[in-house]
Amino acid sequence: MIALLIFLLLGSLTLRSNAVQEPWALRDASCPDYKSYSTRRHAPLSKGPLRLPFQRPVSECRTFRSEVVERVINDLKDKFADPDIARLFENCFPNTLDTTVRWHLPGRAPQSFVVTGDINAEWIRDSTNQLSPYLRLLKDDAQLRQLVLGAIHTQAEFLTYSPYCNAFQPPSQSRLKPSSNEQSDVVNPAYDPALVFECKYELDSLASFLDLANKYFEETGDASFVSKDPYFIEAIRNVVMVLDEQALTTYDDDGNDIRSRYTFQRQTNVGTETLSLRGAGNPTNGNTSLIRSAFRPSDDATILQFFIPANAFIAMQLQKAKKLFVAAGQSDLANDLYSRGETIEKAVWEHGVYEHKVFGKVFAYEVDGYGGIINMDDANLPSLLSLPLLGFVDPSNEVYQNTRQMLLSKKGNPYFLQGSDFAGIGGPHIGVRYAWPMSLLVLIRTSDDDAEIKSALELVKRTTGGLGLMHESVNVRHAGDYTRPWFAWCNSEFGKTILDLAARKPHLVFGEGAGAYSI
Numbered sequence: 001m002i003a004l005l006i007f008l009l010l011g012s013l014t015l016r017s018n019a020v021q022e023p024w025a026l027r028d029a030s031c032p033d034y035k036s037y038s039t040r041r042h043a044p045l046s047k048g049p050l051r052l053p054f055q056r057p058v059s060e061c062r063t064f065r066s067e068v069v070e071r072v073i074n075d076l077k078d079k080f081a082d083p084d085i086a087r088l089f090e091n092c093f094p095n096t097l098d099t100t101v102r103w104h105l106p107g108r109a110p111q112s113f114v115v116t117g118d119i120n121a122e123w124i125r126d127s128t129n130q131l132s133p134y135l136r137l138l139k140d141d142a143q144l145r146q147l148v149l150g151a152i153h154t155q156a157e158f159l160t161y162s163p164y165c166n167a168f169q170p171p172s173q174s175r176l177k178p179s180s181n182e183q184s185d186v187v188n189p190a191y192d193p194a195l196v197f198e199c200k201y202e203l204d205s206l207a208s209f210l211d212l213a214n215k216y217f218e219e220t221g222d223a224s225f226v227s228k229d230p231y232f233i234e235a236i237r238n239v240v241m242v243l244d245e246q247a248l249t250t251y252d253d254d255g256n257d258i259r260s261r262y263t264f265q266r267q268t269n270v271g272t273e274t275l276s277l278r279g280a281g282n283p284t285n286g287n288t289s290l291i292r293s294a295f296r297p298s299d300d301a302t303i304l305q306f307f308i309p310a311n312a313f314i315a316m317q318l319q320k321a322k323k324l325f326v327a328a329g330q331s332d333l334a335n336d337l338y339s340r341g342e343t344i345e346k347a348v349w350e351h352g353v354y355e356h357k358v359f360g361k362v363f364a365y366e367v368d369g370y371g372g373i374i375n376m377d378d379a380n381l382p383s384l385l386s387l388p389l390l391g392f393v394d395p396s397n398e399v400y401q402n403t404r405q406m407l408l409s410k411k412g413n414p415y416f417l418q419g420s421d422f423a424g425i426g427g428p429h430i431g432v433r434y435a436w437p438m439s440l441l442v443l444i445r446t447s448d449d450d451a452e453i454k455s456a457l458e459l460v461k462r463t464t465g466g467l468g469l470m471h472e473s474v475n476v477r478h479a480g481d482y483t484r485p486w487f488a489w490c491n492s493e494f495g496k497t498i499l500d501l502a503a504r505k506p507h508l509v510f511g512e513g514a515g516a517y518s519i
Contacts, residue, residue: 031057031058031060031061032057032061034057034098034099034486035117035118035485035486037055037057038055038467038469038485038486039467039485041053041466041467041468042054042055046083046084046086046087046468047083048082048083048084048085048086048087049084050084050461050462050464050466051466052084052087052088052091052464052466052467052468053087053466053467053468054087054090054091054468055091055467055468055469056090056091056094056095056098057098057099062094062097062098062099063097063098063099063100063101063102064097064098064101064104064147065097066094066097066134066137066141066143066144067141068137068140068141068144069093069094069097069134069137069141069144070094072093072137072519073089073090073093073094075517076089076498076502076517077089077090079509079510079514079517080509080510081509081510081511082461082509084461085457085461085498085509087468088461088464088468088494088498089494089495089498091468091469091491092469092470092491092492092494092495093133093491093492093494093495093498093499094495095469095486095488095491095492095495096114096130096131096133096134096488096491096492097134097147099117099486099488100114100115100116100117100130100488101113101114101147102114102115102120102170102174102176103170103171103174103176104146104147104150105150105173105174106143106146106150107146108228109153109228109229109230110146110147110149110150110153111150111153111154111157111171111173111174112147112148112149112150112151112153112154113154113170113171113174113176114127114130114131114151115127115488116130116167116488116489117484117486117487117488117489118484118486119179119197120170120176120179121167121168121169121179121181121197121198122154122158122167122168122170122197123166123167123205124155124158124159124166124167124168124205124206124208124209125166125202125204125205125208125297125381126488126489127151127155127212128151128155128208128209128211128212129208129381129489129492129493130488130489130492131147131148131151131212131492132212132215132492132496133492133495133496133499134148135148135215135216135219136219136519137519138216138219138220139219139220145220148212148216149216149225151212152212152213152216152225152229152232153225153229153231153232154171155209155212155235156209156229156231156232156234156235157171157231157235159206159209159231159235159238159239160231160234160235160238161191161195161196162189162191162195162196162199163206163235163238163239163241163242164187164189164199164201164242164262165191165196165198165199165200165201166198166199166200166201166202166205166295166299167181167196167197167198167199167200168195168196168197169193169194169195169196169197178193178194178195178197179197180193181197181198183198183266183268184266184267185198185199185264185265185266186263186264186265186266186279187199187262187263187264187265187279188261188262188263188279189261189262198299199264200264200294200295200299201242201246201262201264201293201294201295202293202294202295202296202297202299202310203246203291203292203293203307203310203311203313203314204293204296204297204307204309204310204313204314204381204382206239206242206243206314207310207313207314207316207317207382208313209235209239210239210314210317210318210320210321211313211317213225213232213321213324214317214320214321214323214324217323217324217327218323221327223324223325223327223328224328226324226325226328226330227328227329233330233333236333236337240336240337240340243291243314243340245260245261245262246260246261246262246291246292246293247286247289247290247291247292248260248286249284249285249286249287249369250280250283250284250285250286251283257283259280260280260281260292262294263275263278263279263280264279264294264295265278265279271301272300272301272428272429273300273301274301275294275301281294281301281302281305282303282304282305282368283368283370284304284305284306284368284369284370285368285369285370286369287369288306288347288350288351288367288369289343289344289346289347290306290311290344290347290348290351290352290367290369291306291310291311291314291344292305292306292307293305293306293307293310293311296310296378296380296427297309297310297378297380297381297382297383298378298379298380298427298428298429299429300378300427300428300429302366303366303374304366304367304368304372304373304374305366305368306351306352306366306367306368306369307365307366308348308352308363308364308365308366308367308384309365309381309382309383309384309386309387309390310382311344311347311348311352312345312348312352312382312387312390312392313382313390313392314341314344315341315342315344315345315348315392316341316345316390316391316392317341318337318338318340318341318344319337319338319341319342319345320341320391321334321337321338321341322334322335322337322338325337345392348363348392351367351369352364352367353399354373356375356402356406356412358406358411358412359402359403359405359406359412360402361398361399361402362399362402362403362406363384363387363399363400363403365377365378365384375406375412375413375414376413376414376415377407377413377415377416377425378415378425378426378427378428378429379415379424379425379426379427379435379436379438379439379442379473380427380429380436380438381438381442381493383425383439383442384403384407385404385407385408385425385439385442385443385446386442386446387400387403388400388446389442389445389446395446395447395448404446407425408425408443413425415427415428415432417432417433417434417435417476418476419433419475419476419477419478420476420477421462421463421474421475421476421477421478421479422435422459422463422474422475422476422479423435423459423476424436424437424439424440424443424459424476425439426439426473430472430473430483433475433476433477434473434474434475434476434482434483435473435474435476436472436473436474436490437460437463437470437471437473437474437490437494438470438489438490438493440456440457440459440460441456441460441490441493441494441496441497442493443456444456444457444497444500444501445496445497445500450505450508453501453505453508454508457501457508460494462479463479463482465479465480465482465485466480467485469485469486469487469491470487470490470491470493470494471483471484471485471487471490472484472487472490499517499519502516502517502518503516503517503518504516
């Protein structure tokens with residue numbers, strides 16, 4: 001009750017534009033730790049055969065509340081033909097708001113710290129994806145708009161400090177304690193561990209920052225934050241700086257090696273947790289116009305540093321940013337970003353496509369510019385399977401369809417895993433026994449085949465371990481064996497997937513003859 005009163009009081013302050021800014025009340029100290037709460041089943045159970053539990057925290061313990069999000073849940077939960085899908089949507093769609101908004105400061109310059117879930121740090125990529133299901137609702141919810149705008153501001157501040165880093169500590173204003181990743185990394189450029197949780201350079205993190213800003217603008221028409229935010233333009237300049245530095249070749253014209261601006265070394269017995277060649281990673285031919293990425297969105301090290309999904313992602317976001325910066329009165333910057341995006345897009349088609357002896361012309365996962373190719377896909381986004389969701393290709397594109405066939409085949413993708421209980425794409429992060437539900441959610445959103453969609457949705461539904469939430473990965477031979485009982489990013493992906501089907505193929509979730517539902 002105390003938490004609810006505090007919440008209402010602070011919520012009222014956001015309605016007064018000149019009010020003193022106060023942090024959003026998160027929850028009463030008596031609220032249970034959701035990491036523990038998510039491992040237990042809570043009543044009421046769904047009426048479907050899986051009898052899935054209700055896993056939302058009580059209202060007073062939710063870290064952010066949106067009336068519009070609640071309206072969508074109430075609109076849909078009785079429409080679903082399958083009560084278990086209804087319960088999963090009810091649990092998963094609001095999960096980021098319910099559990100991961102550790103700090104929010106509303107006002108003229110809002111701030112939002114959105115953690116990945118069971119780790120008290122913010123990954124730029126994860127937080128963008130976690131918030132993505134709510135972006136279509138921004139016009140109808142001023143407080144939700146403040147939350148997302150705050151996330152943009154906080155990401156910009158992070159990238160102003162260190163554009164090479166991927167995960168960050170709570171802002172000092174939040175008074176939340178920083179945590180340790182328990183590693184002794186040697187990283188160049190150096191960073192302050194009080195500000196940075198981990199500093200793995202991932203090109204997709206920079207694209208994700210642009211993605212959140214671009215989508216906020218697309219949904220609201222508001223470009224004022226570009227000039228109002230004291231960090232945003234500097235963050236964009238830092239993004240451009242990284243793109244320039246990571247497009248350089250490993251060797252100059254005389255054959256001398258050019259030391260990478262970014263290096264990363266970790267003392268570890270796991271090969272994917274550090275970079276070769278004294279932290280620089282394997283050589284690349286910089287005459288390709290592709291951009292290096294030291295790590296993948298799984299936080300695993302790349303083998304060949306021209307990581308194609310991230311290059312496709314950043315290419316699209318740089319081009320999309322033109323509209324945002326033109327609207328903000330930054331035409332020169334808009335044109336520069338657009339030109340860079342066009343150049344990278346052409347480079348992906350030129351250097352990231354090759355002839356597979358079985359599947360024909362396909363996209364490579366990683367290349368080095370010397371002819372080297374890594375042939376695989378990983379469940380984490382961006383992935384090759386997700387290229388249409390990035391706006392890079394139409395799902396009907398022949399090269400994409402060839403690639404898709406390859407990725408969803410044990411003969412074509414070493415990380416396509418299939419067992420008695422589950423099947424999907426995994427990756428080296430967890431190992432060759434565990435596929436990620438996220439990969440099937442991407443499969444659904446990139447498919448027009450009703451049978452394929454229904455099969456994938458049924459698999460996802462049955463792999464929650466009875467907890468009614470999405471996991472990070474699931475043992476394909478024993479669905480009760482999974483990693484992370486609560487993975488907010490994947491919960492958001494489930495919410496997006498159901499909303500996609502509700503609008504695009506309503507008969508698959510609501511029953512034959514049902515009308516489409518769009519938010």
